[in-house]
Amino acid sequence: MSTTAQAISSADAHSAHNYHPLPVVIAHAEGAWMTDVEGRRYLDMLAGYSALNFGHGNRRLLDAARAQLERVTLTSRAFHHDRFAEFCTNLAALCGKEMVLPMNTGAEAVETAVKTARKWGYEVKGVPDGHAKIVVAADNFHGRTTTIVSFSTDHDARDHFGPYTPGFEIVPYGDLTALAAAVTSNTVAVLLEPIQGEAGVLVPPAGYLQGVRELTRERNVLFMADEIQSGLGRTGRTFACEHEGVVPDVYILGKALGGGVVPVSAVVADRDVLGVFRPGEHGSTFGGNPLACAVALEVIAMLRGGEYQQRATELGDHLHRELNLLVGGGAVTAVRGRGLWAGVDIDPALGTGREISEKLMELGVLVKDTHGSTIRIAPPLVISKEDLDWGLDQLRSVLGG
Known part of the structure; x- marks a missing residue:
């Protein structure tokens, strides 16, 4: 053999x-x-x-990782470490936002974004507790956790993993009319991939992302862009949303953020969104660890030059x-x-x-x-x-x- x-x-x-x-x-x-x-x-x-x-x-990324391996790799967020503030500051600047919530995998970042939207909906928008709705697109792929497969239309990912998490409304991808009809007073967010990767690299109709941005702004709903696959240079821009001149309320990042060296993900938004979290309400043992921050900082520096x-x-x-x-x-x-x-x-x-x-x-x-x-x-x-x-x-x- x-x-x-x-x-x-x-x-x-x-x-x-x-x-x-x-x-x-x-x-x-x-x-x-x-x-x-x-x-x-x-x-x-x-x-x-x-x-x-x-x-x-990649030599730059491996050198950054090796240098950090010799210093400190993990403290947990129970303590500060000397790479964390630099990472958050630089990633926020790359995204044009104010705050960063680091995690590890893309699915963790999506879960974090879901929690963020719901908490924002209850504490800022005023949606009655337990009634928050998030609108998503058919044929999406945001991960395979129990909550995420609850709003998947992929039978392989979803079937026989119920009972499913409620609170999601599925509409056809690229259909602004259907999206507008699905948004109600209890809608807290629209969660979309700017380009649907797992579905076959589906690019939405021209003007769709702009329409989503306008609609969500008018209805006081967060626009959350899952740029885990499409972001960080893949499409020729730092973010795929840039092709339509759109800036979402929330960026969901992962994959390339860790440079293929370590898992790094993050939710990035302004203070009026991510500021809803208080100590003890969300966390991760490895999220934002020194090694991850060191590698991601090099990724950010590499992207900054274009x-x-x-x-x-x-x-x-x-x-x-x-x-x-x-x-x-x-x-x-x-x-x-x-x-x-x-x-x-x-x-x-x-x-x-x-x-x-x-x-x-x-x-x-x-x-x-x-x-x-x-x-x-x-x-x-x-x-x-x-x-x-x-x-x-x-x-x-x-x-x-």
Whole structure:
């Protein structure tokens, strides 16, 4: 039995089957490339669902982590530490907001945003206690905690995990009329992904985010943007909301904020929103720990210069030009996305998204399927144009183009 087969067999025997990975076992990675236990190299065209925006083994991020590892890694929020204020100050400035509430994973940040909106609704807006409603979009993906799957329309994520948390109203994504009809006096927030990643990289109609912003402002409702996948450079802007000139009340961040080194997430808003919390009402043992803050500070510094956003714009334009040339040729039925992020719908007659992903893996390219015959492409922002073109050549080969 090969080393790869042994590792997969052991994983299947001793880990819960909550994922269905491609049959590849990674042992080393650098930049946009990964190497498996057999020594074979693969081009990473997924980037950890945008957690690896800055590539594998980024020197700046590893140096920041190593320096902090030698000093202090965890104090818990029972004490102050010397990286915390700097992290909060710099992240708030990057977002143009006043306050930061740090957590670890994206799902934790979404849960924190839900609690924030409800508490704000009761204590600031004046919604009767226990009656708060949050409007969300169908086909959303905000995580897989019990509360979050309560407002999911994905049967794999939701089914057989009830009873479900009440207080959510689901409307079609991109439909302003339906959204307006769902907002009532008890609505405290609208929670949306500016681009729906897990659903297949769905970009809303032009003007939709502006309409959401106007509606929520008129109705005294918080606009909470889940930028966990779409934010921090992926779409060519620091935040995907910027493509429509929109600033939400609440940013929900994660993934790339930890640079692919440590889990870091945060809810960022002004004082009139996050100021509702008092000591003891919410917390996290590891949230805002010194190691996380050190790495995230380097991420913020890297984004501040705009180099990665510009790279995502230029390479993203190239990516979408090349992908759109495949539409109508019998293999690709649609391409969506923005920046270095694309959802590619494959003609089901050619194969499922999983089957296409497996064929690409055999050629040395790693992507991920979603929703039947869709594959997602989201390489690290550090990928070279030459490597991106090579990956696209392998996709054309698989599609028979």
